[in-house]
Amino acid sequence: xxxxxxxxxxxxxxxxxxxxxxxxxxxxxxxxxxxxxxxxxxxxxxxxxxxxxxxxxxxxxxxxxxxxxxxxxxxxxxxxxxxxxxxxxxxxxxxxxxxxxxxxxxxxxxxxxxxxxxxxxxxxxxxxxxxxxxxxxxxxxxxxxxxxxxxxxxxxxxxxxxxxxxxxxxxxxxxxxxxxxxxxxxxxxxxxxxxxxxxxxxxxxxxxxxxxxxxxxxxxxxxxxxxxxxxxxxxxxxxxx
Amino acid sequence: xxxxxxxxxxxxxxxxxxxxxxxxxxxxxxxxxxxxxxxxxxxxxxxxxxxxxxxxxxxxxxxxxxxxxxxxxxxxxxxxxxxxxxxxxxxxxxxxxxxxxxxxxxxxxxxxxxxxxxxxxxxxxxxxxxxxxxxxxxxxxxxxxxxxxxxxxxxxxxxxxxxxxxxxxxxxxxxxxxxxxxxxxxxxxxxxxxxxxxxxxxxxxxxxxxxxxxxxxxxxxxxxxxxxxxxxxxxxxxxxxxxxxxxxxxxxxxxxxxxxxxxxxxxxxxxxxxxxxxxxxxxxxxxxxxxxxxxxxxxxxxxxxxxxxxxxxxxxxxxxxxxxxxxxxxxxxxxxxxxxxxxxxxxxxxxxxxxxxxxxxxxxxxxxxxxxxxxxxxxxxxxxxxxxxxxxxxxxxxxxxxxxxxxxxxxxxxxxxxxxxxxxxxxxxxxxxxxxxxxxxxxxxxxxxxxxxxxxxxxxxxxxxxxxxxxxxxxxxxxxxxxxxxxxxxxxxxxxxxxxxxxxxxxxxxxxxxxxxxxxxxxxxxxxxxxxxxxxxxxxxxxxxxxxxxx
Numbered sequence: 026x027x028x029x030x031x032x033x034x035x036x037x038x039x040x041x042x043x044x045x046x047x048x049x050x051x052x053x054x055x056x057x058x059x060x061x062x063x064x065x066x067x068x069x070x071x072x073x074x075x076x077x078x079x080x081x082x083x084x085x086x087x088x089x090x091x092x093x094x095x096x097x098x099x100x101x102x103x104x105x106x107x108x109x110x111x112x113x114x115x116x117x118x119x120x121x122x123x124x125x126x127x128x129x130x131x132x133x134x135x136x137x138x139x140x141x142x143x144x145x146x147x148x149x150x151x152x153x154x155x156x157x158x159x160x161x162x163x164x165x166x167x168x169x170x171x172x173x174x175x176x177x178x179x180x181x182x183x184x185x186x187x188x189x190x191x192x193x194x195x196x197x198x199x200x201x202x203x204x205x206x207x208x209x210x211x212x213x214x215x216x217x218x219x220x221x222x223x224x225x226x227x228x229x230x231x232x233x234x235x236x237x238x239x240x241x242x243x244x245x246x247x248x249x250x251x252x253x254x255x256x257x258x259x260x261x262x263x264x265x266x
Numbered sequence: 267x268x269x270x271x272x273x274x275x276x277x278x279x280x281x282x283x284x285x286x287x288x289x290x291x292x293x294x295x296x297x298x299x300x301x302x303x304x305x306x307x308x309x310x311x312x313x314x315x316x317x318x319x320x321x322x323x324x325x326x327x328x329x330x331x332x333x334x335x336x337x338x339x340x341x342x343x344x345x346x347x348x349x350x351x352x353x354x355x356x357x358x359x360x361x362x363x364x365x366x367x368x369x370x371x372x373x374x375x376x377x378x379x380x381x382x383x384x385x386x387x388x389x390x391x392x393x394x395x396x397x398x399x400x401x402x403x404x405x406x407x408x409x410x411x412x413x414x415x416x417x418x419x420x421x422x423x424x425x426x427x428x429x430x431x432x433x434x435x436x437x438x439x440x441x442x443x444x445x446x447x448x449x450x451x452x453x454x455x456x457x458x459x460x461x462x463x464x465x466x467x468x469x470x471x472x473x474x475x476x477x478x479x480x481x482x483x484x485x486x487x488x489x490x491x492x493x494x495x496x497x498x499x500x501x502x503x504x505x506x507x508x509x510x511x512x513x514x515x516x517x518x519x520x521x522x523x524x525x526x527x528x529x530x531x532x533x534x535x536x537x538x539x540x541x542x543x544x545x546x547x548x549x550x551x552x553x554x555x556x557x558x559x560x561x562x563x564x565x566x567x568x569x570x571x572x573x574x575x576x577x578x579x580x581x582x583x584x585x586x587x588x589x590x591x592x593x594x595x596x597x598x599x600x601x602x603x604x605x606x607x608x609x610x611x612x613x614x615x616x617x618x619x620x621x622x623x624x625x626x627x628x629x630x631x632x633x634x635x636x637x638x639x640x641x642x643x644x645x646x647x648x649x650x651x652x653x654x655x656x657x658x659x660x661x662x663x664x665x666x667x668x669x670x671x672x673x674x675x676x677x678x679x680x681x682x683x684x685x686x687x688x689x690x691x692x693x694x695x696x697x698x699x700x701x702x703x704x705x706x707x708x709x710x711x712x713x714x715x716x717x718x719x720x721x722x723x724x725x726x727x728x729x730x731x732x733x734x735x736x737x738x739x740x741x742x743x744x745x746x747x748x749x750x751x752x753x754x755x756x757x758x759x760x761x762x763x764x765x766x767x768x769x770x771x772x773x774x775x776x777x778x779x780x781x782x783x784x785x786x787x788x789x790x791x792x793x794x795x796x797x798x799x800x801x802x803x804x805x806x807x808x809x810x811x812x813x814x815x816x817x
Contacts, residue, residue, distance in 0.1 A: 123569070
């Protein structure tokens with residue numbers, strides 16, 4: 026079954042197309058990595074799927090649930106992390122995670138089971154009870170990853186997951202993504218970190234000027250472009266288009 | 267000096283953008299037209315009051331002079347409070363300062379630029395109120411052309427005094443207690459200012475605030491006439507008042523007060539400048555160093571709320587109690603309200619006649635409505651803007667934007683209605699209002715509170731400022747001014763609607779004239795129509811604006 030179905034999705038800002046006629050289907054348990062240069066339309070695509078932007082045209086559904094027809098049901102399946110996530114400065118990390126768990130109606134037993142696991146996985150320690158205004162960028166990213174996973178989403182949408190993370194936590198994030206996919210969850214990840222894409226992606230999409238130029242497995246892309254290294258493939262495709 | 271002007275003008279450009287944010291596509295010219303309308307409305311109101319007073323023999327000029335001095339005294343207190351509240355964040359708790367202190371610029375240059383920035387942020391609303399007051403005063407007294415530039419110049423100098431005093435107080439407190447949290451520093455500074463005001467009133471025993479208790483109209487008149495001579499006060503607002511009065515009457519004494527005001531303002535700035543030279547950079551580093559030491563103890567408030575509505579409300583409450591600029595201002599409002607309510611107990615006996623009793627209770631109703639409108643603009647209007655970049659979380663969650671707005675709405679409704687009804691009940695008990703007027707004001711105020719909350723929350727959704735962190739700055743932006751103007755216009759219309767039936771009630775109750783049932787019924791129908799529009803439309807359009815918005 027397709028977890029995500031996007032058909033003919035378009036969005037323009039002041040007459041300029043940010044996303045143009047994009048169609049895409051993601052399978053359940055798949056990690057799909059979206060690559061593209063700055064301003065290619067990656068963030069707009071993710072925001073459209075998250076329901077933060079209204080599309081000009083097109084449909085989006087997760088597990089057959091249409092975002093326009095059943096927005097609440099649709100969003101209860103979704104976990105989203107934007108490229109510049111914001112945490113309320115005056116809340117501690119724990120209070121912020123409590124808030125997110127609350128608005129996703131997470132049961133108390135599940136919350137109490139999941140939170141210690143997440144804190145341990147992302148090595149947050151005592152910082153969870155410090156005000157978030159004192160956090161480094163990396164610490165904020167760790168808390169954001171915890172809030173994402175506290176409500177156990179079926180579909181995960183992440184814009185630039187590795188910014189500010191140290192190598193050890195980056196490895197944790199990679200492993201977490203793979204585990205989530207193994208549990209049958211679907212992930213759509215936008216990144217500039219090509220090595221990360223190569224390591225975790227089941228399929229890669231390359232977007233440029235709002236249009237999806239290529240979709241395929243890393244091996245298929247290598248075959249088409251005649252190159253093995255993902256950086257070379259990426260540069261070749263984005264330069265050609 | 268060039269660096270000072272570079273810093274100042276960079277800031278002024280940013281301030282100009284802040285007052286006219288392009289975020290909600292409100293054309294700048296529209297904003298300035300609205301501001302002009304506001305100033306014109308203020309001018310018209312002051313003009314009517316002063317014009318009337320010029321026609322009243324003897325008592326008129328005295329009351330006019332006392333009104334002017336009283337308003338300027340209130341301005342001075344307001345400026346002290348608003349400068350204190352914004353001083354700490356302007357001089358210490360500000361991201362921009364890290365950048366500025368890394369530049370080859372003297373700390374004193376940074377201080378001067380920040381002093382003027384702070385004065386501008388904290389005083390512009392007072393300035394917008396002062397302009398129509400001065401012009402109306404000048405026109406009604408047939409002042410010469412020199413009056414206008416002198417009055418504005420003296421007011422600009424006047425604005426520097428509370429800004430300078432606030433910076434000195436904050437410098438000293440921070441130097442003495444560098445490890446204190448920002449909220450405690452602001453709290454101590456406010457207590458200090460309150461103490462100064464209290465001492466001034468208690469020990470100084472100013473003529474300005476005296477109430478004369480008499481039942482005799484003639485004695486009251488004599489008392490008011492005596493009020494024309496003030497003098498001898500150490501408060502800068504009195505000097506400004508004296509400058510205005512003397513220049514309006516073409517009296518040379520005004521120059522003395524102008525020079526006095528200027529020399530005191532200059533002395534305060536020089537004192538603050540010297541203090542900044544000695545301690546500003548050092549204390550800035552101490553505050554920055556201390557802010558890096560963070561407590562990681564689990565807060566008792568970090569409770570998990572399984573219900574989404576409670577989780578959302580809990581988040582709002584936590585953010586409110588941890589933001590000193592929020593609760594400190596609310597505390598000041600409440601202190602002022604308590605003073606006001608208890609001052610009603612001291613209403614001169616002359617006003618306890620039945621006729622005055624009804625007029626005072628009606629005026630009190632208007633005043634309490636105005637207080638709720640002010641609280642609405644200051645605390646409810648910024649509510650949506652304060653969600654700012656966190657909206658990504660709400661908009662991508664099953665917790666809908668409509669639900670978020672409605673929770674905020676219900677929360678503010680409970681607080682707003684309770685506060686308004688409480689104020690009116692206590693005030694009416696003190697005034698000993700007639701039961702008919704008592705019940706009437708409680709009924710009307712119930713709907714007035716709902717309308718004012720709808721207007722401020724709805725307009726806050728239509729014109730949010732997601733790029734601003736400071737709720738005071740959000741409230742004083744262009745959207746906040748629109749909300750304030752609509753709130754004031756609404757209160758004005760309600761007063762106009764009920765002025766005629768209250769007048770009719772007075773005539774029928776005290777002079778046994780026939781009651782005009784049709785007039786009373788018509789007023790209630792008009793009030794119902796008005797409230798239908800002010801309760802439903804702002805919230806409806808606010809929700810629609812939020813749902814249509816791209817985040």
